Amino acid sequence: MTAVTVPARGGRPHGLTWAMLRLHRSALWFWVLLVTVAAGALLWAYHPSAYDAVEEYRRLNCPGPGSDVYCDSTGPAYQRYSTLMDVGGGLITLVPLLTAAWAGGALIGRDLENGTARLAWTQSVTPARWLAAKLAVPAALLVAGTTVLALLHRLALTAEGPELRELGWHDVYANSSYLATGTLAPAYALLGLAVGALAGLLLGRSLPALATGALGLLVLSSALSTLRPHLWPVRTLIGRSGHPEQPGMLVDEGALTSTGARVKDPLCTDDLSCLTEHDVTGFYRDYHPPAHFWPLQLTETAVVLALTALTAVAAFHLLKRRMP
Numbered sequence: 077m078t079a080v081t082v083p084a085r086g087g088r089p090h091g092l093t094w095a096m097l098r099l100h101r102s103a104l105w106f107w108v109l110l111v112t113v114a115a116g117a118l119l120w121a122y123h124p125s126a127y128d129a130v131e132e133y134r135r136l137n138c139p140g141p142g143s144d145v146y147c148d149s150t151g152p153a154y155q156r157y158s159t160l161m162d163v164g165g166g167l168i169t170l171v172p173l174l175t176a177a178w179a180g181g182a183l184i185g186r187d188l189e190n191g192t193a194r195l196a197w198t199q200s201v202t203p204a205r206w207l208a209a210k211l212a213v214p215a216a217l218l219v220a221g222t223t224v225l226a227l228l229h230r231l232a233l234t235a236e237g238p239e240l241r242e243l244g245w246h247d248v249y250a251n252s253s254y255l256a257t258g259t260l261a262p263a264y265a266l267l268g269l270a271v272g273a274l275a276g277l278l279l280g281r282s283l284p285a286l287a288t289g290a291l292g293l294l295v296l297s298s299a300l301s302t303l304r305p306h307l308w309p310v311r312t313l314i315g316r317s318g319h320p321e322q323p324g325m326l327v328d329e330g331a332l333t334s335t336g337a338r339v340k341d342p343l344c345t346d347d348l349s350c351l352t353e354h355d356v357t358g359f360y361r362d363y364h365p366p367a368h369f370w371p372l373q374l375t376e377t378a379v380v381l382a383l384t385a386l387t388a389v390a391a392f393h394l395l396k397r398r399m400p
Contacts, residue, residue, distance in 0.1 A: 092201065092209035103178055104217070111221040114167040118228040121160035126235035128153040161232060161246060168225050168256035172268035172297070173290055175218060179272025180289025183210055185282040203399050207392060211273060218265040226261040233257060248369055249325040251301070258373040263380040268293050270387035277394050296383065300376065307375040310362040318345045318359060325364040332358040 097104060132153040187193040187210075196206050233246055233253065246253055255261060272289035279285040305327045313320040319329055319341075331341045333355045341359065344350030351357075364372060 092205070093213055096209055096213045100182065100214075103182065107217060107221060110167055110171070111225060114164045114225050115228055117160045117167075118164035118225065118232045121157055121164065121232040122228070122235045125153070125157040125160055126232065129157040158246075161229075162252070164225070164229055164232065165252040165256040168222065168229060168261050169252050171218070171222060171261070172264040172293055175214070175265055175268035176272040176275075176289040176293040177286045179214070179269050180275040180279075181272075181282045181286030183214065184273050184276025185279060185285030188276065188280040189282050203395050204392060207273070207277075207395055211269060211388065211391075214269055215266055218269060219262045222262040222265045226257060226259070229253075229256045229261075230258070248366060249364070254369075254373075258370070259377040260373060260380065263377045263384070264297070267296065267380050267384045267387070270384045270391065271296065274387050274391045274394070277391055277398075300380065303379075304372065304376055305364065307379070308364065308368055308371045310364060311368075313361045313363065314358050315360075316358045319361055320359070322361050322363040322365075324366050324368065326361060327364065328362040330360060331356045332360055 132151045187196075193203075193206060197203055233248070248254060248257060255264065268289075271292045272285070275289035275292060276282075276285040279288060305325060310327050313322050314332065329341070331339050331354070333339055334357050338360065339354070339356070342350060342354045342356060344354075345359075
């Protein structure tokens with residue numbers, strides 16, 4: 077009996093996906109390294125660092141968080157936990173910026189600058205298909221990696237149950253935690269990819285496109301962070317003898333007059349004559365409680381994905397207009 081062997085086509089993988097991975101293998105290995113380091117830091121923070129930090133706190137014999145001045149002190153275990161969380165969260169928040177710079181410079185700009193793109197277009201690959209492959213392969217890797225890291229970051233934040241959350245060591249509305257914990261992590265990574273690709277197509281040169289992609293993402297991120305508090309209705313607290321304490325994200329605060337009008341705080345809470353002079357009868361604070369985290373997160377995610385889609389459509393439209 078004679079065995080029949082069917083040779084593989086060319087003896088190696090082929091196609092646009094394989095060409096993409098081979099051409100940008102350095103970026104691929106960098107991405108694998110970044111995900112590995114961030115995941116390792118977050119897993120270490122989850123256990124044993126969170127456990128050690130809570131045990132360190134318990135050894136202070138505190139009746140509850142903030143009940144005594146000595147209970148606010150932190151030791152080496154907490155410092156280790158905090159550092160690991162900063163490393164993991166910081167790497168996640170850097171991903172969109174790094175992606176925008178890489179997409180503008182290496183992914184699109186360099187291929188247009190050195191003629192690699194036009195060479196591909198002469199090999200039975202249409203410009204639209206070329207751009208689709210350029211975006212689809214990194215997008216799949218970015219979504220997979222950032223989703224895993226966001227889940228690990230949330231796991232580390234909720235380690236050791238409610239006791240760790242009550243200590244208030246990490247604010248979910250802090251910029252790094254907010255961007256690294258939920259659905260915004262993959263959404264902003266995709267936005268960075270789309271913005272960088274558009275910059276590369278606009279400029280056609282690697283270094284200018286790298287800088288433009290990164291700058292464009294920074295501008296969009298800054299605008300979205302300013303819009304963030306207004307994406308969901310706020311709650312209001314009113315106090316008669318000063319600003320009431322509020323948990324969560326502070327949006328606005330000030331003073332109230334006898335007519336209920338909102339005015340700027342005259343900064344004389346303990347001075348009755350000053351309050352009377354300014355007709356101040358109370359104080360208010362608008363805020364988002366922790367319960368608003370997911371409504372805000374999902375609403376901003378929808379806005380970011382819509383911007384990503386518009387940017388990608390603009391990139392395809394620009395490519396079509398520039399082709400003869």
